[in-house]
Structure formats: C-alpha cells, structure tokens
Amino acid sequence: MHKRRYLAVAAALAVTAPVALSASSPAFAEPSAPAAAEAGTTVQELEKALEEARAAHSAAVLARIEAYGELEALVDPDKSDPPALVVAAEEARKAADEAKAALDAAVTRVGAARTALAEADEAGRAAAEQELADAELALEDARQAHVEAAEKAKTAGTALDDAQVEAARAYELAKQTEKAAKEKAEAAEKALADAKKCTQAEELKSKAVGLPEQLVAGDRVPFTFRITNGTEHTVDVEPLTFVVLDSPGADQEDLEVEWKSRDGWVELEPAGSPELVVEDLEPGSQARIRMRLTVDEDTPKSHLHASFAADPVTGSVPCLFGPMKNYGIDVLPAGSTPSPSPGDGASPSPSTSASPAPGASATPGAAPQGGTGSLAATGSTVTPVALTAASALVLGAGAVVVSRRRRAEVRS
Template sequence: MKIRRILATAVATAVTTPALLLSVTPAFADGKPAAQTQEKPSIAELELAAAAAQAAYDDAVEAESAALAAVEALLSDTAPLAVAAKAAEDAAALAATAKSDADQAVVTAQAAVDALTETATEEERTAATTALTDAQAAAVTAAEAKATADAALADALDARDDERVEALRKLDQAKKATKAALADKTAADEALAKAKEEEDEEGEGDEECVPEAKLTTVVTGLPSTVVAGTKVNFKLRVTNGTDKTMDEVLPFAYVHATDESGLNDIDDLVHLQWSSGSSSTWKTVDNKHYMDAISPLKAGAHADVKMRLTIDASAPAGNGVTFVAGDYFNDNGTCGGSPDLEGYEFLIAAAGSEPGKVDDATPSTTAPSTSGLTPQSGASASPVSGSLAATGSSSAMPQLALASGAALVIGAGAVFVVRRRKAGSHA
C-alpha cells in the first residue's frame, strides 16, 4: 500500500474522528513512544466512525426539519404573537378613528362658538363654550389613547418579527449543520471504503516489509524560518547503515503548512522540488511524495538529494513541517524502510519580513543513530556510487508495506498515521 493513499484516507477520516486517530496502538513496539509509531485506524474503528457520522447527519436532518416547521408555524396568522400583533393593529385602528372623530368634534364645536351672533343669549354662549371645552378634552384623551395603542402595536410587531427572525436564524444554522454533517458523513464513508479496498489489496500481497531503523534520512540546511515569496535550498541525505546493499532506495518527502491559527491549510502555497547530486535540473516532488530511486545504495553508503522549498509570496505567516523518510526494496523481493517520518518544523514569515540569521530546522523525532557505519571505501561514509534512476520511481514501489509514523496537522489537531506497504501491483 502506498503512503499517498493512506494519507488521503487519514485526511478524510480526521474530519470526523480526530480523537480516534490519536489513540491507535503502535505498529511496532520496538521500545518507541506511541506518538512515533501509531497505526492507522482499523476497519472496525472506521465503521464506528462512519456509523457515528451517519447518526449525526440523521440528527442534523431531523433538526433542520424541525427548524423549518417552526418557521412555517411562526409565519402563520395563527401564531400567538401574530394573533397579538393583529389585535394590536385593530386596537390602533380603532384608536386612530376615535382620535379623528374627537378632532372633528373640536372643529365643529369651535365653528359653533365662532357662529354666535351679538344677539345670542348668555345661555347659548355658555352652552357653545362648554361644548368646545368638552370636545377639546375628549380630543386630548383620544390622542393619548392613540399614542398608547400605537406603542402597543409597535411592541407587538417587534415581538412577532423578532421571533420570526430568530426562527429563520436557527433554520439557517440547522441547514449549515446539515451540510457540515453531510460532508463529515461523506468523508467517513469514503475513508471506510478506501480502507476496505486497501485491505482487499493487502490480502493479495506477498511478503510483508519490515522496518529498518538503519535506513536514515537527515535534512540539513533547511532554515527554521522561511520568508514567503522566497526559495531556500537544502539537502536530504539518505544513508544505508546496514551491512547489506539495498538494490533500490526511494527517498520520500512531504511538506505541510498552515496559517498561524493552525486551522487553515496552505499546502497549495508551498512547493517542494528535488534534484540529484549530479544534476542541475529541478523536478517537482510528485503527488506520491517520492523521488526517483537510488540504484543501488551500498552498505554504509549515503546519497545526497538536493531539495528546494518555495513559498508563494501570497502565503500568510504560519507554520510548516517537512517530513522525510526512505523505503527500499531488493531484487529478491525483500523490502522495508525508515520506521518513522522525520519532521523538520519551520516558521513561515510574511513576504517582505527580515528574520535575520536563523538556525536550521531540527527534526521532531530522534533520528536513528548512524554511528559505526561501514563506508564503501575509506574511513568514513561516502556518497553512494549509484544514482537517482532517470526512469523514475520503480514499479515495485507499492510492495513497500512497513510501518512508518506520519504526523499530519489537519485543522482540528495532529493526526498520527502509520505507513504500511505490502507487496502488490503499482497502481
């Protein structure tokens, strides 16, 4: 099984089961901390994750349906606050009519007073004046009643509308929750399907590969801070610390980056390239994260691969990590590789920054010791006499099925994945 497919499964699964992936058991005890050798989730665990995602999606659909029903009920004229608002509207209309009538009564009474002639009796003058005074008092009372009714109507309408807006807000949240739950369910289902497919492929494999701690990969010259918009060159050294020649060795490199929050992936803004020690041509690390095979790598020998990290100028300040490892396979069918991915962490500084002198990035795990290596010739380990094969990665690469830890920073947290490779066809 190739690491590319396992990483894809891990990314999909991590959306719904980050805690699950952090609790898997070591692939090889080997006296190492669990964080360095973690297995990928089992089929049973992925089935549980898929079932949980399905249940969460079902709950979200039910909650959205309930939220929609609540909105429809509140938009109905029979909703309690809608009924109260209608009653307030009716009361306000009656109060407006009463005020209009009272105002007209004042106008009529004033006209009657104005129409009095010099021949009008005292009784007639008193009656007209009293009628005007009473009409004016009634008009004041009617105006106050209308103001009260209008205020009550405004309160009733606000209450009705606020309730409807809140219900619509909850419906919108429910729709978003349903969408997110569907995405989680889809990811969990896909992770389960891929795991089952890979299990079927593994079942068809031959001999299982083994971890080889003496196949080491060390990065030198990678700065601990890289400015966006720049390129930095560094070196990946692959060393065969065993006493046997490895017919083909596949160097592996993978770069992952996020913004400062750690929640937003910016992998599309960081780029890895490589070149063999004898070539000036830069090649992009492919989507399988492997470089061309070193053929062969003799006992005690090492090979240097020139690496280049480019960060787009548009990349925000953030954090990155470059993982490296090595896999080998021999003509006799034996295979294996580094038991761990070495992670070299670095900071990403915004474009135009001046970080000054910075130290080199250091590995996040302890690299296997390379002391006591037997060189091909002379007193020290020497560069490999073999070369990076011009034909690209070997078709036998899918045979590699040993365990190697991989730390992926994926939004919700760090996910530790085991690389397991088995004999099979190159897919």
Template sequence: MKIRRILATAVAAAVTTPAFMLSATPAFADDKPAAQTQQKPSIAELEKAAAAAKAAYDDAVAAESAAHAALEALLSDTAPLAVAAKAAEAAAADAATAKTEADQAVVDAKAAVDALPETATEEEKTAAATTLTEAEAAAVAAGEAKAAADAKVVEALDARDDERVAAARTLGQAQKATKAALAAKTAADEALAKAKAEGGEGGEDGPFCVAEAKLTMVLTGLPSTVAAGTKVDFNLRVTNGTDKTMDKVLPFATIEATDRSGLKGIDDLVHLQWLSASSSTWKTVDNRHYMDTISPLKAGAHADVKMRLTIDASAPAGNGVTFVGGDYFNDPNGDCGSADFERYEFLIAAAGSKPGKVDDAKPGKVDDAKPGKTKPNTSDLKPQSGATASPVSGSLAATGSSSATSQLALASGAALAIGAGAVFVVRRRKAGSHA
C-alpha cells in the first residue's frame, strides 16, 4: 500500500505594508494632531530613500536566489542527507532479504524434521532438531535486524525531509521579502518621479499629509463567506469623525484572493465594483485609483458608497481579503491626511454551496497580527446639525474617479497579498520497498 506524506504546508499568507510607506505616502505620526502638517522631503532626500529601497530590493533578490539554490541542492540525490537516506534504504532492503532467507530456512528445517523416516537414528533426529532450532534463532535475529534497519530508514527520511522543509520555508519567506521590497522600491521611485515632475525641493512648497484616525472607512454587509458564482452588495461608509469639514475625501479599495491552499492567486476570478452617485453603471475597482471624490464631508457626517463583490462560478474554494482606505484634502490651506488602512477577510465557498446566514466580515488593521480583532476608531464622533451620523449635504463628485494614483495604492503595491509563495514537498513510498 502506498503512503502519501505531505511534509510541508503552505508558507503563511501575509499582508504586509512596506516601511517606506512613511516616505512614499502620508507621513504617519501618532503623536501629532491631524491638522498639523509636515514639510515635504527634498529631492535629495527622496533620491537617498529611493537608492536605499533599491539596495534593499537587490539584497532581497540575492537572498531569494540563494534560498532557491539551497533548496535545489537539498532536493538533489547527492545531498548528504539524501545519500544517507538512500544508504539506509539499501541496508533495509538487505535486511529484508536476509529475513526472508532466514524464514525460508526455518520452513526447510521443519520440513526436514517432518521428513525423517521412522528408521532415522537418534543422531539424525538430534541433528535435524538442532538445525531447526538454529534456523528459528537466526530468523528471530534477522527479524530484529530488519526492524532496526526499517527504523533507521524512517529516521533518515525524516531528517532529509525536515531539512528540505526548512529550506522550502526559507525560500517562501525570501519570496515574501522580495515582494515587499519591490513594492517599497516602486513606491520610492514613483514618489521621487512625482516630486521631480512637480519641481519641488521641499521646504516651503507645501505640507505633507499626516494620519487621521478619525477619518474612517467601514464596510457593512460584506458576508464572511461568499459562494463562487454569486454576487453580494454591501456598503462602504466614509465618516468624518473630526470637528472640521473635509473639502475632498477620496475613498480607495482593493481586493485579492487565493485558492484554499494559498498557492494560487485567483484575483482574476473575483471582481469588486462601486456605484457612483452620478451614474447607475457599476464601475470596477482597479486597485490603483481612488473612487469618486466625496465633496465636501462635514464634521461628524458620513457618506455611503455602494459596493458589489462578484465571484466567478469557476473560482475554487479559497480566501479573499478586501482593503479599504482613503485620503482627504482641504483647500485653500492644503492640509491633508489619510485614514487607517482596514482589511476585511472572507472565505470563498465552492460554487453551488449554500453558506446560509453568516456574520459580516470583520475589520482589522493591515498590521494587526490577529485579523478581525481591531475595529475602526470612531470615538469622539461629533454629529452634524444635531443629527448623529447624518448623510452629508455634499455628494460624490460627478466628474468620475480621480486620475491620480492613490497614495494608499502606491504604498500597498504588490505587498498586499494573501497567499505569498509556498512550497509543498511530497514523498510517496510503498510499504516494504520504501520507494
């Protein structure tokens, strides 16, 4: 009977935001109020940051290459532990042959005893009995030797496979690091290019955006499980929890998905859309641009954006995650800020499944180690005109989505992924032969 041993599961899926987000996107400063601004970095500072990001990416690529080479070497039949395992299997095969021969010797000895004629002498009977006893003792010893050899095979194979699994995990981590480094490098390059295009040198050219925890993006109605072949409508609520009007608020969303193993991305089978206030046509989220501008968003008020998730019927069971965030800008003083980036994880059930009544997907920060445990900060929410959380008098701008690439998108880049690289090491062997 064949035994299938799966020696490694997928390398842990991860959602990462590069540290360079602090330079390429709104600068986050927890100890500074939202109204306070920082000066833009100079071209020289951005060039230095871009060079550092490139060096980090080059190092990550080299580390990934080394990890790949190490795994290839360990998968080779000439690797020391692979050679040791092969030798153990050969010894076990010899022990098995010896055991078979010893067992046959017992059978032959018993047959010889049974075949003795009635006229056999005592010496002949004694000799045959002695031969049988010695054969039985040899068979017992051969059995013990075979058991010991089999145990050494298991030990050698486990040692070989453990080494390969460790190397596979190292490669998966290196691939993840390369992906994050590439996102950081891309963000740094784009920030530098943008600054050069604008001709800015920092200093007094304008403010640099800061974090605004009281600008929140909350999804409601997104189920925690969605079956393939179905679509669900839900809502993105954008709330200004500060005590000042935000002239322009630009929501942002992105979505990613993998199959259940985390090995295969299925982003092309999941579709996230939003509905503009100025049109009845659903628009596809492109993962790089803002949705329509909310203008204005008064203090203590909120605005809703209709969202829709459609999953193709061909999508396998798996996992998905939607990220939401946004920025605000004020005229004419130019202060600006960004909402915390939130993630909402959900399961993808196979087509034809009926999940039934399920809870809504729970929010969590992108850097939260325990998804779904962190809720958006909406404390100190101040109502508008005495009405708590009343819709704003302004609306989503009718001019269409912003052509500017979202600062959040620049920061997330390719690093916002679930199901980063993973390696499965599989061995089949047949009982008795150890093949």
C-alpha cells in the first residue's frame, strides 16, 4: 500500500492555507473527461503497449531501410557486387547481342557466297556452291542461336523488371508500415500520458453515514464510510480517511479510529486510512466500510475534524478521484449529553456490488452530517506533532487542494 498523503497537508498548513483557501475552486485544472483508454487497462499494460509499439516502429524503420537498399541494388546496382538477377540479365543481354552479331555475320556470309557463285567460272563453280551451302547452314544455326539467346535475354530482363517492381512495392509498403507504426507509437504515448492524468469526478462520492455532530469523550461512535460510484466507469479506488483532533494542544493519542477488516477491527495510525483497495467498483454501485472512533474519556471539550474521499489506485485507468467530504465534530467532556442532531436521516442504501470487507454494512447511529466537498491531500501519514498545529479552518478545502494537486503532478 502506498504511503498516505497527509504529511504534505501538515507541512503546507501554515504557509499555504490562506492562498489555498482563496483558490480552492480552480485549483485542479484538469480535463473534464477521463483518459481515453480501454476499460480495465492499467498503466502497466499501457506502458507495455508503448514499449511494444516503439519496438515495432524501430523494426519498421529498419525494414524500410532494408527495402530501399534492395530496390536501389536492383535499379542502380553496385558494379563491384551486383545482385544475381542483374548479373543474369546482363549476361543474357550480352549473349543475345553476340548471337545477333553472329547472325548478322552469317547473313553477310550468305550474301557473299551468293555473289561469289554468280561470278564463279566453271572451274570454281563447285567450290562456290559448297561455300553457299555451308554459309546457309551456318545462317540457320545463327538464327536458331539468336532466337534462343533473345528469349533468354527477355526472360532474364523480365525477371529483373519484376524484381524491381516487387522491390518498389515492398519499399512503398515498408514506408506505409513505418508510418502506421509511428502513428501507433505516438497513440500509445498519448494513451499512456492521458492515463497518468488524474481527473476529479464529482460523481465519485464519499459520505460518513452515522457520524454525529457531537460526541462524548469515552463513547465509542460507529459509522459507515460509504463510496458511491456515480460515474460511467468501473473504477479501482482506495478509501481515504483523515480524522484528527484539531484543537490547540490536542494529543492525537487520545483519539482512536478503527475500521472493520475481514479479520476484525484494525486501528488506524493518526490521520491514517484503511489498507484497502476497492476493485472493479461498477457504475451505480457502492462500497461500504464499517468504522468507529473513540475519544479518550479524559479529553476536555475540544473539536475533531474528519475528511473522507475516494482516491484512485496507482496505475488505474481511468484515474478518477472523488471530492472530499469534510466534517466538524464537537467533542464534549465525559458525562455530557449531546444536543439533538437534526441530520437528514440518511442511511446506507443496498450496494449493487460486494462491499470491500465482510460485514461492511450500515451501522445505526446518529443522523449523518452534511459536509462540504473539496479536493483531498497527498503525502504520507501526518505525525502527531504536525497535527497539533492544525485548526479546523486550515484543514479545510484549501490545504487539501494544494496537496492533492501535488500528488496528481507526481502521477503525471
């Protein structure tokens, strides 16, 4: 579990409270919509997707370079080391040229033989006839050799042309693949960046049901911390609780806050929160945590401050956090009789999903108080020394706004 965010509140109290209180409304200038990511996707999964997309882009760049090299080798080959197809085409072309030259020579020989026969006398006629016959046979052979060489040259040339066309197509496809891989990597980068931006969701409500406006020192007060997911998203959240005695000189050791886990009641550290994750809280559903608090019976009249909110689990997508519900409680000396609390008579409604811990149901008690929503704080658990310097005013909306903004900046 992560360290809670209260040390930042206490550290910022004296310095930041006046500024924070005056700027509580616009303090969280985040987009109104959550990060665009598939439901159930986590930051870790998006980081892995980005890593894979970058690797695919790098591979596509190398493939495009290789495809260009193959095309260049076929179109403008290196004379010192040409591809086999280029060599074969060149050799076939040369052979066809040589066959054509031989054919031309054979045609010339036949022409010369015919001229010689026409001009030969009776004594030389037999020899001239034999030369013409030999020349005509040589011409026939030359013609056949030329046809075969020309066909081979055509076949080799066609093979080279086809290879060049295929290489050009492969290069164009490689460029398109590189472009698509680059766009996918950029989209993955944006999805990860967007997922790390946490957005306030007013519909992710928190309420302390049964928390009275007054409590008597020594009495144990049960109540229910209820989280209602009114958003359109299934979310993973951590319950945030912040309960302190905020009167001057108050000793936090006089305050005991507990929550009901699966194994029984667990005491919280001063201003601490339950070590609990509410997973897959669906739209319209609720999670309820049974809690109780006790102020030592020797505690004099004082005041108690309580704040509750739903915080996003680190790495969850969408990263939504709910507004903080603040309560002020008057602590009366032991034996006092609390004044009737008007309240609103509210009590937890049935949950549409399982509660985070067994038995986390509504607890009868005083009518719940109203509260003012604000943003919650970030940081670690507040020390008793820091808490004794806090007042109800300083622990209000402003200080928590500043601290929670800091936490959001760390996430992004």
